[in-house]
Amino acid sequence: MNSDTRTAPLACAPRTPALMVQGTCSNAGKSILAAAFCRIFLQDGLRVAPFKAQNMALNSCVTPDGLEMGRAQAVQAAACRLDPDVRMNPVLLKPCSDVGSQVIVMGRPVGVMRVRQYVDYKPQARDAAFATYDSLAAEHDVMVIEGAGSPAEINLKAHDIVNMAMARHAGARVLLVGDIDRGGVFAALVGTMELLEGWERDHVAGYLLNKFRGDASLLDPALDFMQQRTGRPVLGVVPYLRDLGLPEEDSVTFKEGLPGLRDGVAAEGGSEEPGTGPGSLPDILLDIVLVDLPHISNFTDVDALRGEPDVRLRVARTPADLPAPDGRMPDAVILPGSKNTTGDLRTLRASGMADALARLASDPDGPVVAGICAGLQMLGLCVADPLGLEGGGSEQGLGLLPVRTELAAEKTLRRTTGVHPRSGLPVAGYEIRHGITVAAEGGEGGGTGPGRGGAAFPFLLRxxxxPLGWGTHGGRVWGTSLHGVFDADGFRRHFLDGLRTRRGLAPLGRVVASYSLDPALDRLADAVRAAVDMDAIYDMLHLRPGRV
Structure with missing residues (x-):
């Protein structure tokens, strides 16, 4: 490829100017950069909306009208100060095994499909995606579209609906993003361009280098080379942005360890208790552990905890991970959501984590054990799957709560508000589940764990x-079906102050951290605006700030 392949005029002008963010690989930062451009355009006075034709993710949310869409597009909607709209993500794939996913179209599940089944279904998914894009774009001045994976995956291009096929439909100008932190970024960018067809390259307007650490001026020779070699400029070098305070799209980063943490110790974003010095840091942080699961979903439920100054949040994958580096047991253990509850229950049992959690729950001085959605179901006595949604049969739960769950055909999708009866504090979030959970007859425990902690009581109420959740052992073991339960500032601080009291620490007694995405989105937009040639982007879109 050489400079003769410079951008040619597109066949037709876009009805609505569209900027599309594609990447050389997964986890290059497309979702975050798309959110940044959404907020920048909003700040500049434009009506902007996000769009991703097809998202494969286990983090999702519920729209105001009770439909399910990807969490990343909900964050991008927040960047535009819009309510989540299922048109922003018309096709959502939620993997439930290595070879199959639940397919959600326009916010409703249409079935669980293996890969070849979904390929056959793709024309219908494409029609839905293109039609909803047209509907959404007609209402806005500019669209920010996110791609998926890489546009150069030649085994997928024949039935692509999310990368260059979407760019062609929208007439979008594409920014190709490379992750310079992982190395090989220039080879990845040039290689991607080499594997694109001519019409696909015509859509690529330039490159962004993401996650750069160091002196960007040292890159000048390489940037000049990219212009000469491919005829496209590098339009920005975005620094490695730490502790953004924004939800991760999927589990790629999560599996490598929670952002902002190193080896279970608070990193740059962590802070000590007011009035204490760094030397006392390990003694005053509350230690909260999130249990990893093979099919973990909606792990963003703990994001609000990460912003608290007295919290250290870390991941446990085996029983050996439960104690802190100093040998102390955690103050709380959280079982998150899952897209395959019965399969993950079997994993917990095989790994020894089920027995470890039972021992912690049986110790009166042990940690709080909490479950969210599927985590609630796992804490119960059993999970029945009479319809075979997860393979059929019945799986014994951990026996830590006297409740039973049955997976139902109809998926519950709703935004929910409620209250924590013991404190009177409000909570709010959303429910995404197939399971129907009820208190066991008589409220007695059983199974393999200490479910005999007394009758279940409503931990949260709609x-x-x-009931929106149940508790036992005096509230030391509890679960809820409410995603986002920790987002409410008052309830979150009440929960943490309860842990502090159990630890012998004085409660803070007041909200010290407000969980809001808006300031984080402004900080993100400021950083990206400073790193990117926005004048060039406005020129390519034939836009000016504040007007079309």
Whole structure:
């Protein structure tokens, strides 16, 4: 490839100017950069909306009208100060095994499909994606579109609906993003361009280098080479942005360790208790452990905890990971959501984590054990799957809560508000589940764990008075179906102050950290604006700030 392959005029002008962020690989930072451009355009006075034709992710949310969409597009909607709209992510794939996914179209599940089944279904998914894009784009001045994976995956291009096929439909100008932190970024960019067809290269307007550490001026020779070799400029070098305070899209980063943590110790974003010095840091941080699961979903439920100054949040994959480096047991253990509850239950049992959690729950001085959605179901006596949604049969739970769950055909999708009865504090979030969980008859425990901690009591209540979660052992073991339960500042601080009291620390007694994405999105936009040639981007879109 040489400079003769400079951008040619597109066949037709886009109906609505569209900037598309594609990448050389997964986890290059497409979602975060798309959110940044959404906020920049909003700051500049434009009506902007996000779009991703097809998202494969286990983090999702519920729209105001009770439909399910990817969490990343909900964050991008927040960057535009819009409510989540299922048109922003018309096709969502939620993997439930290595070879199959639940396929959600326009916010509703249409079935669980293996790869070849979904390929056959793709024309219908494409039609839905293109039609909803047209509907959404007609209402806005500019669109920010996110691709998926890499546009150069030649085994997938024949039935692509999310990368260059989407760019062609929208007439989008594409920024190709490379992750310079992982190395080989220039080979990845040039190689991607080499594997694109001519019409696909015509859509590529330039490159962004993401996650750069160091002096960007040292890159000048390489940037000049990229212009000469491919005829496209590098339009920005975005620094490695730490502790953004924004949800991760999928589990790639999570599996490598929670952002902002190194070896279980608070990193640059961590802070000590007010009035204490660095020397006392290990003694005053509350130690909260999130249990990893093979099919973990909605792990963003713990994001709000990461922003608290007295919290250290870390991941445990085996029983050996549960104690802190100093040997102390954690103050709380959280079982998150899962897209395959019965399969992950079997994993917990095989790894020894089920027995370890049972021992912790049986110790009166042990940690709080909490479960969210599938985590609640796992803490119970059993999970029945009469319809075969996860393979069929019945799986014994951990026996830590006297409740039973049955997986139902109809998926519950709703935004929910409620209250924590013991404190009177409000909570709010959303429910995404197939399971129907009820207190066991008599409220007695059983199974393999100490479920005999007494009758289950409603830990959270919906506005209508119905149970939104259950607790036992005096509230030391509890679970809820409410995603986002920790997002409410008052309830989160109440939970943490309870842990502090159990630890012998004085409660802070007040909200010290407000969980809001808006300031984080402004910080992100400021950093990306400073690193990117926005004048060039406005020129390529034939836009000017504040007007079309």
């Amino acid at each position: 506005e209508d008075g119905g």
